[in-house]
Every structure is written in structure tokens, then in C-alpha cells.
Amino acid sequence: xxxxxxxxxxxxxxxxxxxxxxxxxxxxxxxxxxxxxxxxxxxxxxxxxxxxxxxxxxxxxxxxxxxxxxxxxxxxxxxxxxxxxxxxxxxxxxxxxxxxxxx
Amino acid sequence: xxxxxxxxxxxxxxxxxxxxxxxxxxxxxxxxxxxxxxxxxxxxxxxxxxxxxxxxxxxxxxxxxxxxxxxxxxxxxxxxxxxxxxxxxxxxxxxxxxxxxxxxxxxxxxxxxxxxxxxxxxxxxxxxxxxxxxxxxxxxxxxxxxxxxxxxxxxxxxxxxx
Numbered sequence: 001x002x003x004x005x006x007x008x009x010x011x012x013x014x015x016x017x018x019x020x021x022x023x024x025x026x027x028x029x030x031x032x033x034x035x036x037x038x039x040x041x042x043x044x045x046x047x048x049x050x051x052x053x054x055x056x057x058x059x060x061x062x063x064x065x066x067x068x069x070x071x072x073x074x075x076x077x078x079x080x081x082x083x084x085x086x087x088x089x090x091x092x093x094x095x096x097x098x099x100x101x102x103x
Numbered sequence: 104x105x106x107x108x109x110x111x112x113x114x115x116x117x118x119x120x121x122x123x124x125x126x127x128x129x130x131x132x133x134x135x136x137x138x139x140x141x142x143x144x145x146x147x148x149x150x151x152x153x154x155x156x157x158x159x160x161x162x163x164x165x166x167x168x169x170x171x172x173x174x175x176x177x178x179x180x181x182x183x184x185x186x187x188x189x190x191x192x193x194x195x196x197x198x199x200x201x202x203x204x205x206x207x208x209x210x211x212x213x214x215x216x217x218x219x220x221x222x223x224x225x226x227x228x229x230x231x232x233x234x235x236x237x238x239x240x241x242x243x244x245x246x247x248x249x250x251x252x253x254x255x256x257x258x259x260x261x262x263x264x265x
Contacts, residue, residue: 015224028232030210046141056223058141062151064206064214064232066187072228073217089141 005086007100009078016078016102018049018057020071020086028063044069047088051078078102151213156205156240159212163203164249168242171196171250176241178254182233185258191228192252196245199225208237216242233258 009018022044029041041063049057056075078084080102087097150163160168177191192202202225203216214231225243233239236257243250 026232045146048141054220055218056220058218058220059215059227059229060146060217061215062211062213064209064211066230066232070189070228070230072191072226073223074226075223077222087141095141 003098004096005088005098007084007086007098009084009100009102011078011080011102014076015074016076017074018072018084020047020049022047022069022071022088022096024068024088024090026063026065026067026069030063042090042092044088044090047071047086049073050085050087051075051082056084147216150216152211153213154211156207156212156238159205160203160242160249160251163213163216164201164242164244166249168249168251171243171252174241174243174250174252176239176252176254178239178256180255181257181259183259185233185235185260187230188233188239188256188258189228189230190239190241191226192241192243193226194243194245194250196225196243196250198246199243200247201244202227203242204229204231205240205242206231206233206237207240209234212240
């Protein structure tokens with residue numbers, strides 16, 4: 001299985017545009033399954049994007065973020081070929097991390 | 104799938120070595136860099152459990168937000184599926200340090216908030232769930248003050264039902 005995070009980062013005129021798609025159920029805790037049991041909340045709490053060891057973007061998410069969350073952000077100070085690290089942790093303590101190279 | 108596997112393998116071999124390989128193949132969810140990996144301890148539990156827009160802003164930032172026309176929100180006026188509503192926020196306000204997205208009629212209003220460090224543009228795009236037709240509020244922290252913009256979304260199928 002591949003990483004849960006898919007990232008695409010493109011640098012243009014000094015601004016890096018990053019799009020990330022994370023595979024995660026993001027259960028809200030309000031939905032019931034077919035047997036009528038509540039599916040407990042299970043969602044990503046924090047997602048960070050870092051460049052050269054410095055966070056360039058921190059997303060704090062609640063259960064109201066859609067399943068398989070998508071995020072887009074833009075930042076300055078990175079150049080083509082630089083590595084970005086994208087990490088997340090969910091409310092059950094599971095986490096994942098991946099690196100991406102800016103194109 | 105084969106392509107992705109190969110990519111993960113290559114990335115692992117060329118990029119970050121053994122840890123990267125394990126990660127790319129999804130066997131061990133290792134943290135590549137402990138220094139930048141989030142631990143979730145800063146997550147504002149209370150703000151995410153507060154109903155009501157104004158109460159949540161007060162809980163999160165400790166102040167009231169004023170209306171601003173310098174915040175641009177891009178979201179559909181009618182959402183066919185409340186489970187996936189794309190919301191983009193951009194602002195021309197200076198020195199932005201944070202952006203928050205709130206959905207007024209959700210059980211807990213706060214959907215997401217973002218730290219914007221220096222050098223990062225005050226723009227974010229995200230997808231949110233909303234239970235019913237509701238106002239979506241974007242809060243921007245600029246120069247230490249809170250500003251907000253509101254837009255209504257008509258939801259035809261709620262995102263929180265079973």
C-alpha cells in the first residue's frame with residue numbers, strides 16, 4: 001500500500017503552490033452504520049507541511065472536514081527541487097508522513 | 104496501483120533511505136523527521152467542541168471578529184452533497200497569522216483552522232462537511248485582530264446523516 005498522502009507542489013515566480021490529498025475516513029462521530037451503531041469519531045487532528053525543518057503550514061482539522069481531505073496552500077521561500085515533509089496525526093494517535101519534491 | 108508502488112519504492116531508495124521505503128510501502132507509519140512531526144497536543148479540543156460561531160471565535164482567539172470585505176470566499180451557493188463542499192479563502196489583509204473555517208449550523212461550528220507562518224500566503228482551500236443549509240464563516244487573524252466574512256450555502260443532501 002502506498003502512502004496515505006498524495007502531494008503535488010509546484011513553484012512558480014517564487015510562490016510554491018501545494019495540493020495535498022490524504023486518504024482518511026474522517027468519521028464525524030454523528031453517523032450510524034447500517035446496524036444503527038454510531039461510528040465513533042475518527043479524524044485527522046493536525047497536518048503540517050514543513051520545508052527545511054520549518055513549518056510553512058499547519059492545519060488543525062475537526063471532524064467536519066470531508067472524508068479523504070484535500071488541502072491547498074501557497075507559500076514563498078522554497079525553490080524547485082526542495083523537499084517538503086507532510087505529516088499528519090489523527091485522534092487515535094495514528095500518523096503518517098511523506099516527502100515531496102517541489103517541481 | 105503498480106505505478107504508485109513503484110514510485111514509493113523509488114522514492115524510498117533514492118530519497119530518505121530505509122525509513123522512507125517502509126513509509127512509502129505503508130508497512131510502518133514512521134515519522135521521517137521527529138522535529139516537524141505533529142503530535143496533536145496543541146490541538147484546541149475545546150474550540151472544536153463549542154457550538155455557535157461567535158462562541159467558537161471567542162474560545163479560539165479570545166476576541167470578537169469584525170466583518171471585513173477584504174476576505175474573499177470561494178464556495179458554491181448550492182451544494183448538492185453536504186459531505187464534500189469545497190471552500191477557499193483568500194484575503195488581502197496584511198500580516199495574516201491564522202485562518203479559521205466555521206460552519207454555523209454544524210453540531211460543532213469549528214471545522215478547521217490554519218496557522219499561517221510568515222512567508223506563507225493567506226490562502227487556503229479545503230473541503231468541508233455541512234449538515235444542512237447554513238452560513239460558512241471565514242475568520243482571518245490580521246495584525247492580531249480578527250476579521251470575518253460569511254457566505255450562505257444551500258445544502259440539498261446533508262453530510263452528517265447516516
